[in-house]
Amino acid sequence: MADDWRNGGFGLYVHWPFCEAKCPYCDFNSHVSRNIDQKQWLEAYLTELRRSATETPNRVLNTIFFGGGTPSLMDPDTVAAVIDEARALWRPANDMEITLEANPGSVEAGRFAAYRDAGVNRISMGVQALNDEDLRRLGRIHTVAEARAAFDIARNCFDRVSFDLIYARQHQTLDDWRAELTEALSMAVDHLSLYQLTIEEGTAFGDRYAVGKLRGLPEDDHAADMYLATQEICEAHGLPAYEVSNHARPGSESQHNLIYWRYDDYVGIGPGAHGRVTANGTKWATETYLSPNAWLKAASAGSGEKERAALTLQDQASEYLMMGIRIGEGLDIDRFGALSKQPLPQEKLQHLCELGMIELHDNRLRATKDGRAVLNAVIRELLG
Structure with a gap:
């Protein structure tokens, strides 16, 4: 199965670890720093790209994803240089998707045109809530008005714009969530990522939860009702779930995230980035240094x-x-059998x-829809 990578696409993930503030729910590798030498970071990214390209020759690059952190704090020139280098090192697909995550503060929104000119063609915005009080609870530094203004600017600059919302928030009722989701769907959006607060x-x-100071979280049954309502409302508005937490109009699915879920190869660079790369006949799970300073030092050294x-x-x-069972298209049973050298257990499948x-x-x-609601249990049964 040394050629299993030929089953799908090939992507590049670039992690920018810096944020203006750390959100209290966030467990991503993000850090607050006031002094960032963007030139030094760019040189480290370029070094990593060149190293990775030597291992993956003759690949067609389908996607680039700038994640974080808050990549909309990157200088547009830095983003442009990374994109240009990636295009030079790998053969770019004619329809290459290049996504940049953005926070909807007014400063970042004013840079959208520069990111478009740099080559970005898709924006993913971290809106998280359409309620100012809940934004404050979530530690977000933007308002609903700023989010709407940034979204409008993004729609004027890009054909494809997605945004994230978090539900099952403190003191949120099912009716609250139904109204908020319906409002989000009225914004001419073509892709939504909808996550339950964990x-x-x-x-x-x-830390607050451990000492009993995080009040108003919904019971499990109430959160499950919100999940089911999410599926119904999005489907009724023409954005069915193509993955457990992701909804899109047909043709607007995130091609980069589909690379993960289809178990295709991708390079991950930047602090804490992971990758799955086939090189010299072996598929490797790669992991980078988590600390920004440690990664920068190591990357700069080679x-x-x-x-x-x-x-x-x-x-x-x-x-x-x-990964494959998370998406609506599911997984190829023959491909699974070729990898595992044995079929899936028939008794468990039938059950x-x-x-x-x-x-x-x-x-x-x-x-199925019911299976997605308890997906971890389904996976445990199939792999147990």
Whole structure:
């Protein structure tokens, strides 16, 4: 299976680790820093790109994704230089998708035209709530008015604009969420990422929750009702779920995220970035240094990669199932069998089909709507 990477696309993830403020729910690798030498960071990114390209020759680059952190704090010239170098190192697809995550503050919004000129053709905005009080609780530094203004500017600059919302927030009712989601869908949006608020250890919310100071969180059944309402409302507005937490009009799906879920190859550069890269007949899980300073020092010296692990065929089969079952198109049963060297357990498949959790059609395994609501349990059953 050394050529399994030929089953799909190839992407590049670039992590920018800096934010203006750390949100209390965030467990991403993000840091607040007032002094950033963008020229030094650019040189480190270019070094990493060149190193990665030597391992992945003759690839067609389908997507670039600038994630963070807050990539809309990057100088547009930095973004342009990374895109130009990637285009020179790999053969760019004719329809290459280049996404940049942005926070909807007015300063970042004013830079959208410069990012477009740099080559970005898709914006993903971290709106998170359409309620000023909830934005304050979430630690966001923008208002609803600023988010709407930034969204309008983005729509004028880019054909494709997505934004994120978080639900199951403190003191949020089902009716509140229905009204907010309907409002979001009225904004001529073609892609929404809709995430349930989760309390992660090591975050400010996690610390508050541990001592009983994070009040008003919904019970599990109430959060599940919000999830089901999300599916119904988005589907009724023409944005069905193509992945557990992602909704899009047909043709507006995030091609970069589909690379992850289809278990294709991607290079990850920047602090804490992960990758899945096939090189010299082996598929590798790559991981970079988490600390921005440690990564910058290592990358500037020739490699920001902290470690890599060779993935066995069984590892790959398990990862393919865990990722592929998240998307509406499901996973290819023959590809899974070629990786695992054994078929999926027929008794478990039949049991899950009888429960209405999965369906098998055209040699693909898909989770049903009911199955997506308890997806972790479905995966445990199939891999157990």
